[in-house]
Amino acid sequence: MKSKILNLLQMNSNGYLSGEQISGVLGISRTAVWKHINSLKNEGYIIDSVNNKGYKLLSDTSEVNNSSLKSLCNGYEFIQFAKFLDTVDSTNSEAKRIAMDELHLEGIVVADEQTNGKGRLGRQWTSDKNSGLWMSLLIRPKLKPDAASAITLVAAAGMTKALEDCTKLKIGIKWPNDLIINGKKVCGILTEMSAEINQLHYIILGIGVNLNQVNFTESLSDKATSLKKEGAEVSSKQLLGAFLASFSEFYKQFLKGDMSQVIAFHQAHSVTIGKHVQIISPIETREAYVLDINADGSLLVKNDLGENEIVFSGEVSVRGINGYI
Amino acid sequence: MKSKILNLLQMNSNGYLSGEQISGVLGISRTAVWKHINSLKNEGYIIDSVNNKGYKLLSDTSEVNNSSLKSLCNGYEFIQFAKFLDTVDSTNSEAKRIAMDELHLEGIVVADEQTNGKGRLGRQWTSDKNSGLWMSLLIRPKLKPDAASAITLVAAAGMTKALEDCTKLKIGIKWPNDLIINGKKVCGILTEMSAEINQLHYIILGIGVNLNQVNFTESLSDKATSLKKEGAEVSSKQLLGAFLASFSEFYKQFLKGDMSQVIAFHQAHSVTIGKHVQIISPIETREAYVLDINADGSLLVKNDLGENEIVFSGEVSVRGINGYI
Numbered sequence: 001m002k003s004k005i006l007n008l009l010q011m012n013s014n015g016y017l018s019g020e021q022i023s024g025v026l027g028i029s030r031t032a033v034w035k036h037i038n039s040l041k042n043e044g045y046i047i048d049s050v051n052n053k054g055y056k057l058l059s060d061t062s063e064v065n066n067s068s069l070k071s072l073c074n075g076y077e078f079i080q081f082a083k084f085l086d087t088v089d090s091t092n093s094e095a096k097r098i099a100m101d102e103l104h105l106e107g108i109v110v111a112d113e114q115t116n117g118k119g120r121l122g123r124q125w126t127s128d129k130n131s132g133l134w135m136s137l138l139i140r141p142k143l144k145p146d147a148a149s150a151i152t153l154v155a156a157a158g159m160t161k162a163l164e165d166c167t168k169l170k171i172g173i174k175w176p177n178d179l180i181i182n183g184k185k186v187c188g189i190l191t192e193m194s195a196e197i198n199q200l201h202y203i204i205l206g207i208g209v210n211l212n213q214v215n216f217t218e219s220l221s222d223k224a225t226s227l228k229k230e231g232a233e234v235s236s237k238q239l240l241g242a243f244l245a246s247f248s249e250f251y252k253q254f255l256k257g258d259m260s261q262v263i264a265f266h267q268a269h270s271v272t273i274g275k276h277v278q279i280i281s282p283i284e285t286r287e288a289y290v291l292d293i294n295a296d297g298s299l300l301v302k303n304d305l306g307e308n309e310i311v312f313s314g315e316v317s318v319r320g321i322n323g324y325i
Numbered sequence: 326m327k328s329k330i331l332n333l334l335q336m337n338s339n340g341y342l343s344g345e346q347i348s349g350v351l352g353i354s355r356t357a358v359w360k361h362i363n364s365l366k367n368e369g370y371i372i373d374s375v376n377n378k379g380y381k382l383l384s385d386t387s388e389v390n391n392s393s394l395k396s397l398c399n400g401y402e403f404i405q406f407a408k409f410l411d412t413v414d415s416t417n418s419e420a421k422r423i424a425m426d427e428l429h430l431e432g433i434v435v436a437d438e439q440t441n442g443k444g445r446l447g448r449q450w451t452s453d454k455n456s457g458l459w460m461s462l463l464i465r466p467k468l469k470p471d472a473a474s475a476i477t478l479v480a481a482a483g484m485t486k487a488l489e490d491c492t493k494l495k496i497g498i499k500w501p502n503d504l505i506i507n508g509k510k511v512c513g514i515l516t517e518m519s520a521e522i523n524q525l526h527y528i529i530l531g532i533g534v535n536l537n538q539v540n541f542t543e544s545l546s547d548k549a550t551s552l553k554k555e556g557a558e559v560s561s562k563q564l565l566g567a568f569l570a571s572f573s574e575f576y577k578q579f580l581k582g583d584m585s586q587v588i589a590f591h592q593a594h595s596v597t598i599g600k601h602v603q604i605i606s607p608i609e610t611r612e613a614y615v616l617d618i619n620a621d622g623s624l625l626v627k628n629d630l631g632e633n634e635i636v637f638s639g640e641v642s643v644r645g646i647n648g649y650i
Contacts, residue, residue: 194517196517197477
């Protein structure tokens with residue numbers, strides 16, 4: 001109910017809405033309206049209350065919270081639940097728990113803080129309170145397990161576009177799923193799936209974006225950055241809103257089998273094409289020169305024997321050898 | 326502790342073990358030994374107790390239970406926990422819950438009854454109390470997600486060999502993972518996985534074998550059978566013991582990258598090779614004639630255009646059109 005009131009106030013941010021109007025539209029008592037308004041104020045929304053006129057939203061809180069998350073997610077088909085948490089072990093773990101209990105739901109988990117945030121291959125991902133956007137999308141496209149790599153590309157394109165919409169920074173994509181500013185990582189994506197041999201049960205897209213950190217540990221300071229450190233002030237709410245809009249478009253195309261815009265986006269933003277990289281598989285590490293990103297999302301490289309070779313994201317990691325991660 | 330006492334009794338089934346000997350070996354009091362012996366008797370083990378001689382196991386219970394499961398699993402590297410349940414929603418679901426809580430454990434779940442047993446693609450799997458072997462193995466090979474299909478073949482070969490070791494019935498394999506007696510299904514395998522793009526987190530091999538059902542519902546009676554219906558009396562304990570032994574051998578080879586024996590076993594037992602089948606994908610259904618199973622486990626067919634074509638288990642289901650399922 002609180003998020004519905006917030007919605008009404010946001011839609012009417014040019015004028016005042018009386019308690020009577022709100023209670024009429026939502027079918028609740030004026031006392032209930034008053035209580036919800038106070039609760040919104042406690043969450044950081046600045047709401048002006050004037051006798052005989054009513055309420056007006058002067059300023060949204062800048063961070064995602066329970067009410068604003070529900071407002072932001074309104075209208076997206078692939079979001080049937082939106083869960084906000086002050087703190088969580090990791091948003092991917094929470095999304096997995098929901099996925100196991102609710103076999104058909106799709107939705108989103110956002111947290112202010114992760115106490116055990118995870119990067120790829122079990123690595124730690126620092127995610128302190130209010131310092132970034134820590135989120136996981138739980139989606140259930142009816143596809144084969146090998147579609148998971150392509151969805152990672154969709155998410156990377158969506159977040160890159162969102163960061164460009166919210167800042168003036170130049171965002172690079174280190175194929176397939178790290179976003180880079182000035183050679184340092186600002187966003188990582190951890191895609192996990194649960195599947196049978198020939199059908200996905202669900203995919204969880206875990207996305208972490210560093211927003212407000214200024215100090216990084218010594219081991220991270222060469223490799224990681226935040227929007228603030230790069231001179232951009234973006235709220236988690238603003239970024240999440242922009243991401244949902246851009247992801248939604250790319251994801252719709254993907255579900256129709258059309259990856260052309262996503263791939264073009266990757267090609268245009270790649271910091272990998274035209275670089276010497278290391279192709280790292282569980283078995284060996286080899287050097288290669290990256291020629292292009294193919295229409296199916298795989299990487300076209302010239303290997304150390306001088307032959308053209310195709311690299312699938314399901315098979316290897318790529319490590320740059322020119323400064324970036 | 327109870328399962329350790331059972332182990333001692335099984336190893337000494339030719340003579341009597343005194344309470345003093347048992348208490349000495351296990352470092353527990355003679356009263357504790359006596360209590361555990363009584364508890365084993367309550368579970369159905371027939372144990373002779375003679376004054377001044379001690380205890381002798383006259384007869385094992387025929388069904389898997391908590392103590393016997395632990396004894397059976399003793400010594401297998403890929404089993405670090407063994408959980409027996411009288412009843413469970415599904416052993417795969419229980420194994421998933423354990424997999425999420427214990428990030429490194431491998432092990433096994435066996436239940437007397439599944440209230441919500443599952444076949445592939447969410448289909449129901451009837452699994453009444455004491456009527457079959459309902460089990461799930463949780464394993465964590467450090468491999469890429471596409472290895473899951475091959476592990477299904479390993480499990481199918483292991484269970485086929487176990488059924489041959491325990492009965493004189495001719496067992497057929499409907500590629501990749503259904504076991505057939507006289508044209509009817511006696512065992513199904515549901516392989517589920519959790520993974521990142523390029524690394525498996527875990528695989529759950531759910532295996533259901535019909536042992537004692539005599540009456541099947543009308544819709545199932547043409548398609549399903551049980552060992553008992555085919556004239557063989559095999560206990561769940563006997564079958565599980567045989568399966569763990571044969572699976573363990575095939576799985577060791579698989580982990581070394583050697584699928585040759587598993588594939589040869591599939592070729593020798595295939596009810597699919599030399600048959601006209603339907604190749605069913607999410608997009609279309611086509612007829613084909615099966616020529617062979619390839620060295621990598623894929624199916625070589627002649628398609629309806631007369632061309633040779635390779636079919637991967639990750640891509641299609643195969644439905645026979647000559648009577649079997």
